[in-house]
Amino acid sequence: MATVEDSSTLNGDSVTDEHGSIKIPGSAEYHVSAENNGSGYGSTEGLSSAGHGSTRDRSLGQRSIKDLHYSATGRGSSEHHDFMDQDSQVEGRGRSFTTTACLEGLVRTDGHGRQLVLLDGNTVYWRGHQSTPSGSGRVKVMAGHRGGHYPAFARYVGAGMLDAAVAGPDHGRHPTAAQVLTAIRELDDRCGVLVLVASETAAILNYGIAAQKARTRGIIVKLLAVGDDVIRSQSASGGRRRGAAGIVLLCKIAGALAAGGHNLTKIFAVCQRLSTDRIATVNAMIGLRKRTYHEDVIREIHRSEENVLLLGTDANGRNEIRTVRTTDLSTMASVVLDLLANDDQHIIRRWRDADIVAMVNNMGGMSDPRFMAIVAELTSRLGAATGARAVHRWYTGRMLPSSGNTDCGFSVTIMDIGNAARGSATADGRVYGGLCYSLIACLDFPVSASGWTFTGLDGRLDLAQHPPPDYVRRHRSCPCDLLMGGNDREGDKIDHEEDDDDNDFPPSPIVPEDQVAFFTEVLIHVCDRIIEMESQMNAMDETDDGDCGSNWRRGAEAIRASVTSGKVDVTSPASTLRSFGRLLETHMAGTLGTLLSILFRTFSLSFSKHSCRASLGPNMWVDGLRHGIAAVEAYGMRRPGDRTILDSLLPAVQGMKDVLRKSKNPIHLLNRAVREADKGCKLTEHTIRNGEATTSYGADAGAYSVKIVLEAILEKYNERSAAAMKTATIKNCICPTPRRDMQ
Ligand SMILES: Nc1ncnc2c1ncn2[C@@H]1O[C@H](COP(=O)(O)OP(=O)(O)O)[C@@H](O)[C@H]1O
Ligand SMILES: O=C[C@H](O)COP(=O)(O)O
Numbered sequence: 218m219a220t221v222e223d224s225s226t227l228n229g230d231s232v233t234d235e236h237g238s239i240k241i242p243g244s245a246e247y248h249v250s251a252e253n254n255g256s257g258y259g260s261t262e263g264l265s266s267a268g269h270g271s272t273r274d275r276s277l278g279q280r281s282i283k284d285l286h287y288s289a290t291g292r293g294s295s296e297h298h299d300f301m302d303q304d305s306q307v308e309g310r311g312r313s314f315t316t317t318a319c320l321e322g323l324v325r326t327d328g329h330g331r332q333l334v335l336l337d338g339n340t341v342y343w344r345g346h347q348s349t350p351s352g353s354g355r356v357k358v359m360a361g362h363r364g365g366h367y368p369a370f371a372r373y374v375g376a377g378m379l380d381a382a383v384a385g386p387d388h389g390r391h392p393t394a395a396q397v398l399t400a401i402r403e404l405d406d407r408c409g410v411l412v413l414v415a416s417e418t419a420a421i422l423n424y425g426i427a428a429q430k431a432r433t434r435g436i437i438v439k440l441l442a443v444g445d446d447v448i449r450s451q452s453a454s455g456g457r458r459r460g461a462a463g464i465v466l467l468c469k470i471a472g473a474l475a476a477g478g479h480n481l482t483k484i485f486a487v488c489q490r491l492s493t494d495r496i497a498t499v500n501a502m503i504g505l506r507k508r509t510y511h512e513d514v515i516r517e518i519h520r521s522e523e524n525v526l527l528l529g530t531d532a533n534g535r536n537e538i539r540t541v542r543t544t545d546l547s548t549m550a551s552v553v554l555d556l557l558a559n560d561d562q563h564i565i566r567r568w569r570d571a572d573i574v575a576m577v578n579n580m581g582g583m584s585d586p587r588f589m590a591i592v593a594e595l596t597s598r599l600g601a602a603t604g605a606r607a608v609h610r611w612y613t614g615r616m617l618p619s620s621g622n623t624d625c626g627f628s629v630t631i632m633d634i635g636n637a638a639r640g641s642a643t644a645d646g647r648v649y650g651g652l653c654y655s656l657i658a659c660l661d662f663p664v665s666a667s668g669w670t671f672t673g674l675d676g677r678l679d680l681a682q683h684p685p686p687d688y689v690r691r692h693r694s695c696p697c698d699l700l701m702g703g704n705d706r707e708g709d710k711i712d713h714e715e716d717d718d719d720n721d722f723p724p725s726p727i728v729p730e731d732q733v734a735f736f737t738e739v740l741i742h743v744c745d746r747i748i749e750m751e752s753q754m755n756a757m758d759e760t761d762d763g764d765c766g767s768n769w770r771r772g773a774e775a776i777r778a779s780v781t782s783g784k785v786d787v788t789s790p791a792s793t794l795r796s797f798g799r800l801l802e803t804h805m806a807g808t809l810g811t812l813l814s815i816l817f818r819t820f821s822l823s824f825s826k827h828s829c830r831a832s833l834g835p836n837m838w839v840d841g842l843r844h845g846i847a848a849v850e851a852y853g854m855r856r857p858g859d860r861t862i863l864d865s866l867l868p869a870v871q872g873m874k875d876v877l878r879k880s881k882n883p884i885h886l887l888n889r890a891v892r893e894a895d896k897g898c899k900l901t902e903h904t905i906r907n908g909e910a911t912t913s914y915g916a917d918a919g920a921y922s923v924k925i926v927l928e929a930i931l932e933k934y935n936e937r938s939a940a941a942m943k944t945a946t947i948k949n950c951i952c953p954t955p956r957r958d959m960q
Contacts (some may be wrong), residue, residue, distance in 0.1 A: 361382060449527055863920075
């Protein structure tokens with residue numbers, strides 16, 4: 218399964234086959250064949266239904282890209298003063314090497330009349346005007362990426378390509394669902410929004426939730442998770458293809474089609490078709506970077522640092538699927554080309570006699586001479602290795618660097634642009650009818666985005682046919698007032714925590730008055746324990762991206778602050794858990810933050826099923842947690858044994874269910890839960906043999922965090938019980954209750 222179309226996975230819709238006529242300005246007409254390639258991933262019941270509450274729209278005072286569009290009246294010289302005033306304000310504040318600063322640099326140097334706008338510090342919008350051939354509105358295209366990538370998709374924002382690119386709030390973090398939703402809402406003008414994202418679990422979750430919420434607001438949105446990395450599907454564990462640099466080509470094609478006035482269904486169909494089986498990428502990292510495997514292996518790895526080629530890494534340059542020992546350029550090219558050409562997802566050799574385009578992407582840290590040597594090797598051999606009829610275009614450079622930016626590596630992408638419909642390919646010709654030419658036209662279509670430097674090799678690019686958009690349009694407000702990293706013109710903070718789900722909360726069981734203080738204490742204690750574990754959990758997560766502890770710390774700090782300041786309604790578990798879901802989604806982020814957000818929201822919904830007169834009991838907690846875990850399984854697409862939180866959560870909840878048959882004492886329940894979570898967590902420790910070397914992996918950080926949370930709750934219950942016993946003993950010793958018969 219290469220791509221996920223969320224309208225099929227999250228909504229149950231499907232995309233129907235169609236043979237539509239598609240045009241881009243100045244191009245020939247062609248036909249596409251779209252297939253329904255969506256697949257179902259578990260039930261999402263419950264989460265979407267939560268989105269029916271009242272909507273808290275942005276106040277008029279809050280800035281919006283739309284204000285800029287609609288107020289564009291072309292003022293004279295006073296506008297210039299606006300720019301200057303705002304510039305000086307912006308320059309006054311300190312900057313550091315953040316994603317926001319990086320995007321600010323991009324926006325400030327945009328060469329096309331300040332057409333780019335940075336909103337909320339993380340999303341770059343194109344605010345230019347672009348008319349469509351029909352004069353009607355047009356579909357908007359957006360993409361998103363982790364924070365830390367060199368502007369990545371933001372460099373593709375501009376006329377003819379992307380309308381917005383949303384970056385994760387921090388290095389390595391995906392945008393939160395709230396950020397994505399904000400961007401979709403900004404772009405929405407009833408013509409539809411296409412969201413393209415490189416397929417990764419955390420991205421699918423966050424973007425999926427955002428798209429779902431957008432739909433509940435009546436916005437037409439389609440999400441395509443592009444999976445082009447062919448090695449993942451070849452790996453022993455199989456699995457969904459991860460997204461790699463191929464998405465850049467789809468952004469280019471979608472942007473051109475949107476400029477041509479095509480509707481969302483058609484643009485989506487073209488992109489989905491290409492993503493499903495016409496595009497393939499292999500990621501290759503040279504040398505090992507920071508790794509914290511066990512002592513003996515660290516030494517081994519450091520010695521071999523430069524002679525390992527890691528294949529099938531993710532966008533972080535990690536989690537490789539294969540390794541090959543080599544320092545030889547020619548061997549590197551052979552390995553990569555072999556994997557690319559023999560993508561066994563395609564049963565037959567997919568690329569034989571195909572008309573293709575190719576992209577060699579510098580992952581970020583490779584010097585130009587070294588990179589160009591690789592390009593030279595690949596360009597001379599790719600045609601023969603793939604058996605393609607012709608490579609019509611080459612795209613090279615830092616097309617989509619890894620989120621580390623320093624990764625010494627490259628990726629190679631090939632895309633079938635349609636058979637030229639000659640000779641034996643008559644049957645194909647009926648399907649593709651001129652697609653080849655038109656996809657080339659889409660790729661050659663001029664754009665104002667600074668990241669796309671390719672202008673077409675064959676001289677067919679005719680500017681008379683492709684008039685550039687009106688770049689010098691002036692707007693009332695300057696873009697710089699939007700560089701303030703989250704402040705609107707009135708100085709209010711846009712609240713990404715705004716969540717309409719939190720309104721219209723149905724009455725549900727409440728915490729007895731005499732228990733509220735204890736409940737609060739437990740919550741704060743859990744947060745404290747999690748915060749203390751930050752560095753240990755980061756170390757455990759080093760085999761991945763080493764940030765699980767820090768992600769948890771941010772989430773726990775946000776919860777602790779909200780609880781202590783009284784922002785969380787601790788008298789109602791349903792409301793408390795919903796607030797946790799919201800806070801973790803926003804502050805913790807990462808895969809785990811989003812999954813925990815889903816867990817807590819579902820947990821919360823389960824309390825809402827009960828009458829507010831029902832008294833809280835352990836059954837309710839265990840049942841709610843069980844529902845939450847089921848949602849994590851459905852959305853997270855992992856099973857027990859995959860080294861995730863499920864490995865400790867599932868045995869813990871099963872253990873509590875067993876105990877519940879005999880006892881309702883929370884200490885008994887928690888004791889068992891901690892014991893089971895600990896066992897499950899230990900099972901996530903494992904070793905891998907790779908030739909001579911054995912690599913030992915400690916327990917999974919997420920699974921371990923579950924144990925810490927349960928342990929912290931148990932600690933508080935034990936403490937309370939010990940205190941109660943002490944009080945009882947003191948009472949008995951000092952002033953024993955007079956026996957009735959003695960009175
Ligand atoms: N699909 C999933 N289902 C359940 N738990 C998961 C899943 N993916 C990751 N996790 C858990 O999340 C932990 C990593 O959390 P974190 O580091 O915060 O996220 P990220 O890897 O996105 O930075 C893993 O150790 C694992 O326990
Ligand atoms: O860190 C990112 C992961 O490698 C992404 O892989 P996934 O999509 O299988 O979760």
